[in-house]
Amino acid sequence: MEVLIVEDDPLHRSYLHDAVRAALPECDAVIEADNGRSGESLARQHRSEHIVMDLQMAERNGIEAARTIWKERPNTRILFWSNYADEAYVRGVSRIVPEGAAYGYVLKSASDNKLKLALRSIFMEAQCVIDREVRGMQQKSLGTVNGFTDVEYEILIDIALGLTDRTIARRHNLSLRSVQNRLQQLYEKLNIYQRMGDDSEEGRYNLRSRAVAVAVLRKLINYSALERAEIELNEWLGAKP
Amino acid sequence: MEVLIVEDDPLHRSYLHDAVRAALPECDAVIEADNGRSGESLARQHRSEHIVMDLQMAERNGIEAARTIWKERPNTRILFWSNYADEAYVRGVSRIVPEGAAYGYVLKSASDNKLKLALRSIFMEAQCVIDREVRGMQQKSLGTVNGFTDVEYEILIDIALGLTDRTIARRHNLSLRSVQNRLQQLYEKLNIYQRMGDDSEEGRYNLRSRAVAVAVLRKLINYSALERAEIELNEWLGAKP
DNA sequence: TCTTGTCTTGCGGGATCCCGCATATTTTGC
DNA sequence: GCAAAATATGCGGGATCCCGCAAGACAAGA
Missing domain, CATH: 1.10.10.10 (Winged helix-like DNA-binding domain superfamily/Winged helix DNA-binding domain)
Known part of the structure; x- marks a missing residue:
């Protein structure tokens, strides 16, 4: 099993690397990309099936990258790891996730444990994991009460x-x-x-x-x-x- | 000498901590705050004269915090350490820096060395240090050619x-x-x-x-x-x- | 002083925007 | 299948916006 990390902040990247290693002993190889563009090409090249992706990157943002990756291989499992739960991001992600694909959305402020749990759930069990706050965002936005059509x-x-x-x-x-x-x-x-x-x-x-x-x-x-x-x-x- | 770090990302905060320790042996104490609001009160409480500050923080952003700190003690030396060189940020900072105050603006993507050099220049020599890219931004924005009045x-x-x-x-x-x-x-x-x-x-x-x-x-x-x-x-x- | 350039203000008009009212058309729920 | 509710469309009008034209105000410079 192989995991691709797409994250432009070196500190966060190495932190992610450690977390992946710790949470997924069955993972043989970890590849890293430091922006969306190289992330796309590495994913294509390696036919990656497990990706952890930052959303805001200078070169090419995570949503764009995820969209092209999913367009080529809709079964790819992607965990989005982002600083914010802006409705704009949440909407952007849920607009591009393919039917039945396993994905996740975890905030960077979450604990180590949460991150590792999410990694296992998504990559091993193919189960969607959405952070509480993000989930709240989704409901508020998709619900009819205060939300927007x-x-x-x-x-x-x-x-x-x-x-x-x-x-x-x-x-x-x-x-x-x-x-x-x-x-x-x-x-x-x-x-x-x-x-x-x-x-x-x-x-x-x-x-x-x-x-x-x-x-x-x-x-x-x-x-x-x-x-x-x-x-x-x-x-x-x-x-x- | 005492340095106050205001930064909401734990990884970046500890990285900054190490950098300060390494660059400034004459520094006895490092204090940390994880958002703008507590940064302000810690600065007030300790009469901080040396501050490293992130710009985008969830609770209360760095520019606001810096403004109130400078309003109380205009001689405070502040190093802004930010991810981006958006013109909006650069303008925001240069609008609030008091006359003659020593400050700096370094990007997070800069090398360790650059950061440490900036720390020494500002805190020890009271010299302004503005990252190249940021400087370019400033000139473009303040210059009459393509810039905005x-x-x-x-x-x-x-x-x-x-x-x-x-x-x-x-x-x-x-x-x-x-x-x-x-x-x-x-x-x-x-x-x-x-x-x-x-x-x-x-x-x-x-x-x-x-x-x-x-x-x-x-x-x-x-x-x-x-x-x-x-x-x-x-x-x-x-x-x- | 006179000129030149920049900034401000007034007037007028065409285009666009905002929206009430009335009428189709589609969707929804029973 | 039908009523109710939402949505789409047309018309008209008042408010605002965009801007050309022209006249004053002010500062800098020859």
């Missing part, structure tokens, strides 16, 4: 990219008015309609920009989500005509 | 927060038209005016939102910058009437 999230991304209503409409094959409906819906959920100082009459925000701002502050959007969205936008722009 | 950066933050033109005008005591002038200026510098697909007629972005998007993608804005800006906005809102 895929549709709402989609349009949030679109305005975050700076698209006009008309462009969004064409991108999703909708009418202009429908786009604006969804926007209203989004503003409502993000609670944008509050006045700034509740004092005088004047005090509204620019709804569109404000929505993006609070989405960022609530970590519904982060840099890597925007980066991916921008790439997808460009693909669509290229394929349209 | 404080005025332009200011209005960028304002629209990123979701303010309306009118509110921005009142916040900076400007006329509506002047605000819009500055916006045009900003759009120009961010190169927003390109069409999306250069094919057909239709293809403009929503300039305002797009500006924020490319600013994020270019790392002129990041989460922590927006967070600080939001706090300042609320202070202004509270103090206005």
Whole structure:
């Protein structure tokens, strides 16, 4: 059995290495990559079936790397090991995990033991392991209570990219008015309609920009989500005509 | 001599500890804090004069912590040790460093040697040490060529927060038209005016939102910058009437 | 002093955005 | 299969945004 580690911080990488060695005596070889790109090519080269991957890396982030790896070999088992449980990351991961694949999401702040347990569960038992806090995130985001529909999230991304209503409409094959409906819906959920100082009459925000701002502050959007969205936008722009 | 380490990642914290011990034999005591808030109180309590500080921490980020520490004792020497050289961070730091204070900015990807050299230079010689890449960032941002004026950066933050033109005008005591002038200026510098697909007629972005998007993608804005800006906005809102 | 350049302000107009109201169309639940 | 609920669409209008044009304010420099 062979494990591939993709992590750009040397300290964390060697820590992971030790943890893998300790948790998986049946593991013969540990390979390391220090960014997403080399992670992809090492995975392809070794036909890796067990990967531990950091999410935020400078060169090429973990979600992108995981996506191409899973596209080639959907049975690969990947444990994501990340600093944060931003909704943007959680959504990004759960959007790309293939049907029935075993994967995990563990925070770096978790204890040694938790990490080792997760390693065994995923790689040996093919069982999904999602950190408590991340799980909470998922439920909150996918649950209907305070969460956001895929549709709402989609349009949030679109305005975050700076698209006009008309462009969004064409991108999703909708009418202009429908786009604006969804926007209203989004503003409502993000609670944008509050006045700034509740004092005088004047005090509204620019709804569109404000929505993006609070989405960022609530970590519904982060840099890597925007980066991916921008790439997808460009693909669509290229394929349209 | 006593050194205070403020860093929320245990691995990095112990690495820093070792580095300080090795680089500064004249250091009797090393204190550690694992987030900005406790960092502040420890600094106050010990009247720390030598601090190594991470920038992105979950509880309370390094810039905020440094600001309050410097407000109380402007002669404190602080070495910022960060993963990234985002322009948002660099600007954030250089906005709060007091006149004549010795400080440093070293990337976590730097070599052991660089870190130790920086520690000695700042703490022993009271000399500023800025990482090459960060320095490059500074020049690019402060230089007139491709860089952004404080005025332009200011209005960028304002629209990123979701303010309306009118509110921005009142916040900076400007006329509506002047605000819009500055916006045009900003759009120009961010190169927003390109069409999306250069094919057909239709293809403009929503300039305002797009500006924020490319600013994020270019790392002129990041989460922590927006967070600080939001706090300042609320202070202004509270103090206005 | 006069010029030149930068910054500010006002006016006006076209484009876009936000949204209430009314009407299809689709989905959901029973 | 049908009613209820959500979703999509069209129309119209008020508010905001984007910006060209032009006139004043102010500082730097020849």
